[in-house]
Amino acid sequence: MKTKSISILFAIISIMANSLYAQNINKELPLPKGCISGKLDNGLKYIILKNTLPKKKVEFRLVVNVGSIVEDNNEKGVAHFLEHMTFNGSKKYPGNTVVQEFKKMGVKFGFGLNAFTGYDKTIYIYPVPTDKKENIDFALSAIKESITNLTFLEKEVNDERKVILQEYRDRPAKDIFYYTKIKGSKYTKRDPIGDESDINRINSSILKEFYKKWYRPDLVNIIAVGDIDPIELEKKIKQEFSDIKQKSNIERKNFSLKTKGRTDFKLIKDDSYSKSQIELVFPTKSIIQRTYKNLREKLVNKILSSLIQDRIKSLDDINCTYYDTWYLSDINHRSFVNVFDKEDNIYSKIKSIGKILKQIKDYPISKEELEDIKSSILEGNTGEDYERTSSMICNDYVDYFVTGDHYLSNSTTKTLYEKYLKTIDAKDIQKGVDFYFQNPKMIICARTNSSAKIKIKKRRIIRSWRKGLKSDVKPYIYKRKAKEKEEKVKCKELEVVKLQKSSVLSEKTYESIGIEEVKLSNGVTLLFKNVSGNKGEIYVETLLKGGLSLVNKEEYPLLESAAAYVDMGGVANLNYDELSKYMDAKDVYVSTNIGPNYHGIYTATYTNNVEDLFKLLYAKIYQARKNKKDFDEVKESLLKDFGKESETLKRLQAMSSRKYSNMILNYQGRIAQNTREFKSKEEINNANLDDVYKFYNKIFSNAMDMTVVISGSYDLEKVKATALKYIGSFKTSKTNISKSKFVGSACPKGKVYKDIIDKDAKRTSLGYLFSSDFKYSLKNTLIQKIIRDVVQNRLISQFREKLGMVYSPFVLSSYRVEAPSQSFMQIEYSCANDKVKYLEKALIKLIQKLKKNPIKAEELNGIVQSFIVTKREVLSKDNMFEWRKKIKEVVLDSGSISEFDEYEKIVKSISIKDIQEGFNKYFIDGQFIRISVHN
Secondary structure, eight states: OHHHHHHHHHHHHHHHHHHHHHHHHTSBOOOOTTOEEEEOTTSOEEEEEEOOSSTTEEEEEEEESOOGGGOOGGGTTHHHHHHHHTTSBBSSSBTTHHHHHHHHHTOOBTTTBEEEEOSSOEEEEEEEEOSSHHHHHHHHHHHHHHHHOBOOOHHHHHHHHHHHHHHHHHOOOOOTTHHHHTTTSGGGGOOTTOOHHHHHHOOHHHHHHHHHHHOSGGGEEEEEEESSOHHHHHHHHHHHHTTOOOOOOOOOOOOOOOOSSSOEEEEEEOTTOSSEEEEEEEEEEOOOOOBHHHHHHHHHHHHHHHHHHHHHHTSTTOOEEEEEEEEETTEEEEEEEEEESOGGGHHHHHHHHHHHHHHHHHSOOOHHHHHHHHHHHHHTOOOOOOOOOHHHHHHHHHHHHHTOOOOOOHHHHHHHHHHHHTTOOHHHHHHHHGGGGSOOOOEEEEEEOTTOOOOOOHHHHHHHHHHHHTOOOOOOOOOOOOOOOOOOOOOOOOOOOOOOOOOEEEEEEETTTTEEEEEETTSOEEEEEEOSSSTTOEEEEEEEEOGGGGOOTTTHHHHTTHHHHHHTSOBTTBOHHHHHHHHHHHTEEEEEEEOSSEEEEEEEESSOOHHHHHHHHHHHHHSBOOOHHHHHHHHHHHHHHTTOOOHHHHHHHHSHHHHHHHHHHHHTTOSOTTOOOOOOHHHHHTOOHHHHHHHHHHHHSOOTTOEEEEEESOOHHHHHHHHHHHHTTOOOOSSOOOOOOOOSOOOOOSEEEEEEEOTTOSSEEEEEEEEEEOOOOHHHHHHHHHHHHHHHHHHIIIIIIISOOOSOOEEEEEEEOSSSOEEEEEEEEEEOGGGHHHHHHHHHHHHHHHHHSOOOHHHHHHHHHHHHHHHHHHTOTTOHHHHHHHHHHHHHHTOOHHHHHTHHHHHHHOOHHHHHHHHHHHSOTTOEEEEEEEO
16 A cells, blocks of 8 residues: 555656646746846837946837738838838928937947838837937937837938839849749738839828838837846836827738748759759748747757758768758748759769658667767857847847747856756657658759759659658668867977067056057067956967068069968977977967068967967967978979869959959059969979078068067966066067068059949949048048048938939048058949939039038037947957957057057047048049949
């Protein structure tokens, strides 16, 4: 009786445990810690999260769960048109008031304040600097107006129509298989932008009716992530949006793509591909990660995907990749992408893939193989939560509101993966692969080169696939890879020559940018930039001007790859293999960089291994070893390929975009005239490694005027002491090495017109390049950038909004510091072929007006504020990559860190007069280059 009672007790406990598991697994996944979410009585939903990356900014997203898919036949293109009208006036904020107010905050229209329309949603982006409290109040008010009180004035509608027509004409081409993949669905008839007849038919009445029908609180979601008080912001949202009333109760239906039915087939001749390719696509319903159960289901799919890919890799003769990714609506595409070059192996490969699936279906995955895949999935998730920008987090919450998908942090993901992977067994995987045996819809997308003598036949592909699925198969024999022992790699210690010592001439801290500068008696300047993050990350880069500009034309073919040849060798007492072991064991890294106008050595460590890092840097510069064996192998390869030119390279060089880019770079003097290839096999045979090292030693051994940038998250005093020990031993030679030389072509004077013919072009793409002399200073570069933004504003105002002839004009500013130093202003846009001359006259007139008439203080102040906001966001306290990039740019441009430390003071000092003088300096009458890309 006692035993029976115990058995009953265990049975009850087991039932209770299973019941509890069933309840828990169907629970909704948690939102991130600190997140506030809610729903107002009118149905409007919101989510708020505090995030200080970047500081002094909050990102708002207005997500309306409506896109082109809900349009009726007489409403095509309306959802997108309405999105444009949102910034064209409401009762409270007429005209472009909202745009102008955001500009005053330092937020650019199109590059910050923005929106886009998809099939299923419309998203409005409102980035708001929080320097002033009233900025948030205005943003919330503007958002409310956009969903309640848009005016749709007929004049504004007609003006915006012209803009949208230009957008339609400039729209990028879709994936060539796009309409094959969405065939048979409503999506084929609801392109968000519509077509020209749709755009021309839309009027104020149609817009108002669609707006009333769909822009209502139950379909509206507000996301706010940034440097704010979430509780206070929630109060503001409730106060601002609770009184919005429901406009209609029309059902918001959901639409999907077909997952059953006949096989669709599309074959395209595509000369941009050198090989042929077949993609077998199987549409299936996406798993939305709302609950713990969904997370487990996604894990089963993840394991199955890894299993299929691993089994494909085990077959040496198949070049196939497997994907299972979201495609559109609520559909994932499970795709097998096969690449081949011979007709006779196409069908056998497809059959082999089917056999792999049959093998998984018939024979359970072994315990060992399943365990290894699970381990691999866990290893792929570090479990570390890295700081993410507010904008990135907003993107995750868009999915949450539109589909219900929950974003999970790395640490939460790892915890849940560890829990639920234990519950997945071989039967789950077999059940997952059953999908392929349930007659799912297949889409075959094939492309071949027009010169390829390959015939791809739909029926034979289907027959081969089905044969594979019905094959007699044997169990898969899994060969477990031996796990590498986690023992410390043994290595030889690096021996460097006796170190000398330099004295410190000066030390200075630049408070504004947090950089410490140390000047040494050997001519080296050290720049220390400590950022927040994981202690131990250190990046050290030496910078010297010169690089390949110091190489003459005869030497170029050999010395162009000098950095690679040096990196083939070892250092000091370590040969190449020994050096590789040393770097693995010490967790340090080193590489050589010889660019067009500068050269340097880059080193890094992630374990605070300071001593070995600087020791390796010293040895790389002064004790680099040769590797003649590998150098000779490179020569053999060059000899073997001499005179051959790849088909891919030929096609790339023939592309109009490549031709345009090269033309611009050449006119800017950025394509060096000392470049050339090896002329003969004899020249390759005569190439000497000693000449490489002679050049290398010449440009690296002299420390005079060298700057060493030391960035990362580290103990400053410890790193500084070690840096002085090794970098203080860098040698100064009396040999005078020239600094960066200008080796490009001089920009021609006067007007130059160039044409590039592109048979596929439907419109003319234009690039105007204005050049002038330039004297480098931070102030001058900022004046140049302000001028860039003023011209951009004018082009949008006149060419886009007033004339309606251009959709997306773009202005770039740049300069070259190598003498003769030059400024470049580059203006780009596309237009109808018959409007080229008209718009050129309008452009010249626009520039002449800016040269004669000063801009308004309000415009200048808005642009200046945008520079301050951008700098604060990009160069945040923990953005190590951007800091390294910026310091390097400053050093190679001028070396004046002290000037950059006064960035805000300098940009605020720029006057209206400075801008007008800049226009007259950088736009010389009758001097520009126009490059046209047209049919």
